[in-house]
Amino acid sequence: MSERILCVGDLLRQRGVSRRDFLQYTSVMASLLALPPSAAPALAEGLAKARRQAVIWLSFQECTGCIESLTRSFSPSLEDLIFDFISLDYQHALQAASGEAAEAARRQSMKDNAGKYIVVVDGSVPTADGGVYSCIAGQSNIDMLAETVADAAAVVAVGTCAAFGGLPQAHPNPTGAVSISTLVKNKPVVNIPGCPPMPQAMAGTLVHLLSFGKLPELDPLNRPRAFFGETIHDRCYRRPFYEKGMFAKSFDDEGARQGWCLYELGCKGPVTYNACASQKWNGGVSFPIQSGHGCIGCSEAGFWDRGGLYQPLSAGTTDMGKVIGIAAVAGVALGAGSAAIARKRQADYAATDKKEA
Amino acid sequence: MDLLDFARGPALQVALAVFVLGTLWRLAGVLLLPRLRDLSPAREGAPAPLAGALRIIVRRMWPRPEFAQATMFMTINSWIFHVGLAVVVFGLAPHILFIRNLLGLHWPALPSNLVYGVGVVTLASLVAVLVRRLRHPVMRLLSHAGDYISWLMTALPVATGLLATAHIGARYETLLALHILSIAALLVWFPFGKLMHALLFAFSRGATGIRFSHRGVEV
Secondary structure, three states, X not given: OOOHHHEHHXXXXXXXXXXXXXXXXXXXXXXXXXXXXXXXXXXXXXXXXOEOEEEEEEEOEOOOXXXXXXXXXXXXXXXXXXXXXXXXXXXXXXXXXXXXXXXXHHHHHHHHOOOOOEEEEEOEEEOHHHHOOXXXXXXXXXXXXXXXXXXXXXXXXXXXXXXXOOHHHOOOOOOOXXXXXXXXXXXOEEEEOOOOOOHHHHHHHHHHHHHHOOOOOEOOOOOEHHHHOOEHHHHOOOHHHHHHOOEOOOOOOHHHHOOOEXXXXXXXXXXXXXXXXXXXXXXXXXXXXXXXXXXXXXOOOOHHHOOOOOOOOOOOOOOOHHHHHHHHHHHHHHHHHHHHHHHHHHHHHXXXXXXXX | OOHHHHHHHHHHHHHHHHHHHHHHHHHXXXXXXXXXXXXXXXXXXXXXXXXXXXXXXXXXXXXXXXXXXXXXXXXXXXXXXHHHHHHHHHHOHHHXXXXXXXXXXXXXXXXXXXXXXXXXXXXXXXXXXXXXXXXXXXXXXXXXXXXXXXXXXXXXXXXXXXXXXXXXXXXXXXHHHHHHHHHHHHHHHHHHOHHHHHHHHXXXXXXXXXXXXXXXXXX
């Protein structure tokens, strides 16, 4: 295969994708990535000249929801990515090969693209008991991750499990699940959390990487700022009701029907950074809050252990009743003791006064 | 565990425990003290002790006419930040939800923007009272560290709450965590400083009122 045939622009022309369609796609991508309009031509030029990127996708402790989300998304879909821009050399759910042939494909890609391929990971990695809780082809997830990222250019942790540990890491975390960034220290790691993550964030990050040869701007949790720069609350269409103090009290009351704010029903939108409220799901049709359910904060670390999903954000997360009860009894006892001492002292003074008189 | 989780969990739990323990300790310690018996008969026409107590609790909320001019600033300013604090603490929906989660009590919330506006006025009023304390030679002489800590413990939750609302200075979750931590600090300090007057004022004024009414003092 010649070097020329590997260019994305050539591949697109071979597939009959017109220049107009391609520019339209890159314009959408530039918009999703919050790039200025002037960046769209540069994005298109970079993408057209890019080599078809080798991608190895590892699935560990996960539910396949992430890949389901991506494959069933509208444009830009993973199919667009797979067929147009990347060479997906290994992915359990999508690849035709299985068993030893699949593992051989992974190792061949690693060898052919050493130092250039991208590793995408969904799912956390169990570390307890030597990592025995999740193995693929007789290899533990820890070992497979270490082997695969050794010669990778970058690692993209897709979904909250890979990015932050997710549900497998929830208390009491019996498998010792950890995030990818906990284990991968010597490679750039981009986190695209969400349960599932937004397909636009996944596609946008890869397109940015292909076009400009570098990672997009990241936030302190290594999430692309273009998609995780604002909270759900910031962009929520129900925000005006929050400002007016108009809150739904239950999922079926008049307030809920009128589209009032879901804060009292446990919405975590104010502390959740994601693009659900602006880019929405299913081709821009809706997102959880629009469907009547509060945000559960799935793109944030430890979201499963941050109090109840239906507990308001301003409420405490621990059971205060027992502690406060003990404190109250102790407080009254101390107060009664203090008063008793004061009474005794007063009685002693009175007795002394009487004696002296 | 990040800062917000710490604030909403262990910090709040410990702070509430200290608040309840300390407050009940002081209240029980005061209320269980022996009452000084007044063996003299009450003046003719004196109101009942409870009525006398309630009358002075309310009456002392504004100065006597002869002191009105001299204490005008403090009277007005004190009313502003006391009412402001009450509106902010009991009017904002997230605060009501916190109380509902804790005690099961709840009531309708005020519009958030109105509460924010009141919060700004309250903070300005608190700054004004601090400036006066620092500039007034007698007040400065009478003030000690506990007074400034009490001011800080009151002002911090208002300031951090406004910053969190306006998203100024840090990410929202960090500001929210700082806001909750400042409330935790307030709860811990409350029983041991002058903030305890929020509960004790009624008893101290009431005791004075009972004695005054017994002796027929005009209040």
